[in-house]
Amino acid sequence: MDALTPLINGLNLHAKLLYSGGVCGHWLMDHNSETSVWFHLVSKGQGFVHSPRWLAPLALNTGDLILFLPHAARHFLSYSPEHLPDNDQNTRLTDWLDGEAAFVCGEIKLAAPKSLLWQALPAEVVIRGDQAGDILAKLIDLVIAESSAQRFGSDSVVERLCDSIFVLVIRYCIEAGLVREGVFAAMQxxxxxxxxxxxxxxxxxxxxxxxxxxxxxxxxxxxxxxxxxxxxxxxxxxxxxxxxxxxxxxxxxxxxxxxxxxxxxxxxxxxxxxxxxxxxxxxxxxxxxxxxxxxx
Missing domain, CATH: 1.10.10.60 (Homeodomain-like)
Structure with a gap:
């Protein structure tokens, strides 16, 4: 067995699905946490990340995936690159079909977010749909298909698929050379x-x-x-x-x-x-x- 699998299993890390559906209007998402990894998969349309991490708002399109670790700078997702609403009062949640954009959003709670294990990973991980590689890309397609269909048990299926996405994201960080120190770097x-x-x-x-x-x-x-x-x-x-x-x-x-x-x-x-x-x-x-x- 490789070194990564028992690490993930030993910590019993699981994704918790917090939203899967569409958004309309002047929508805003404020998903910041000091203890959790937040992930956002664009399943339809487009959104923009407002963060001091980037000089200009970062555009996310269908199939793009972004993760924020607890040491990420405070950030927001919104409908526009120019306008950042003050609050989410004008956010309208819809089903996938009726949304101007749609997302799969969730978190993975970390017991020790300040440990060297997690601090060695990038604070923000952005994986474009065309950068994901065959396996991760297929998994993302499955998540989008399942979240848009809303069949019996869809949320449970999406949640379990997101467990695998997190493992593949860590693999992506290792193989792409995004970690140069810490346990994940040592695995190379x-x-x-x-x-x-x-x-x-x-x-x-x-x-x-x-x-x-x-x-x-x-x-x-x-x-x-x-x-x-x-x-x-x-x-x-x-x-x-x-x-x-x-x-x-x-x-x-x-x-x-x-x-x-x-x-x-x-x-x-x-x-x-x-x-x-x-x-x-x-x-x-x-x-x-x-x-x-x-x-x-």
Whole structure:
């Protein structure tokens, strides 16, 4: 298994569909978040992104996809490149057929949006319909077809397709050279990818640096140097950070408690888990859980 698949699976990342349909009038979308990845797929017509990221409003056309990570600048989508409404009072939501433009919009909630893992990705990712590549382009076509048809279960189908779109977007960023540091960049090195795959697939195994080096066929010093250069952690430090990333996502699950997460993570006691968690996230797990519940 590659290093990316268990990373996505380990964090249990899923897209949540928040709107699929048409818009009319002097419409405005204000979808900014400090904790979520927002994605917008133009399924019909045209829209414009107003953001300090671009000197002029960015035009999006049918088949174009844009993602905003939590570290993106504040932005808005609107009907016009010249006019940015003050609010969304004149936005009229319609079905796909009646809309002047139409979108599939959703979010992917991140438990630790400020982690080096996500900060290494571009704050905004724009993929034009003719740049997507065969697989992503076909998936986008499927999303547009399903969202425009509005058959039984369409929203559920679109939501699951968007899970795959997010994975393909990360692959696109890696293969297009849009990430030059961090875990995703390290995946481009075959031996580092092997080590990351082992860590992501078996985070609770008692890995040692020696065993990771043996499995990847690399000496300790080069492995440690490459990890420090690209990821900012030593290999075993990254393992500990990865475990806490998983724990953070578990804490956001409604039926989980701090005690259950500490036990799952293999800590001897809640205080030991809380100490490690606070050291990494600058807040204890109980506060993290409460803050996550309030922001969802």
């Amino acid at each position: 090195d075959k031996r580092l990818a092997t080590v990351l795959g082992l860590i992501h697939q078996q985070p609770w195994y008692p890995w040692t640096l020696a065993e990771l080096c043996t499995r990847a066929g690399i000496a300790k010093t080069p492995l440690s140097d490459k990890f420090a250069e690209l990821i900012g952690y030593a290999p075993i430090e990254y393992l500990k950070a990865w475990r806490l990333q998983i724990a953070a996502h578990w804490l956001l699950e409604p039926d989980m408690t701090v005690e259950k997460v500490a036990e799952r993570c293999g800590y001897d006691s809640v205080p030991a888990f809380s100490k490690a968690f606070k050291r990494h996230f600058d807040q204890p797990p109980g506060a993290f859980r409460r803050n996550g519940d309030s922001s969802s």
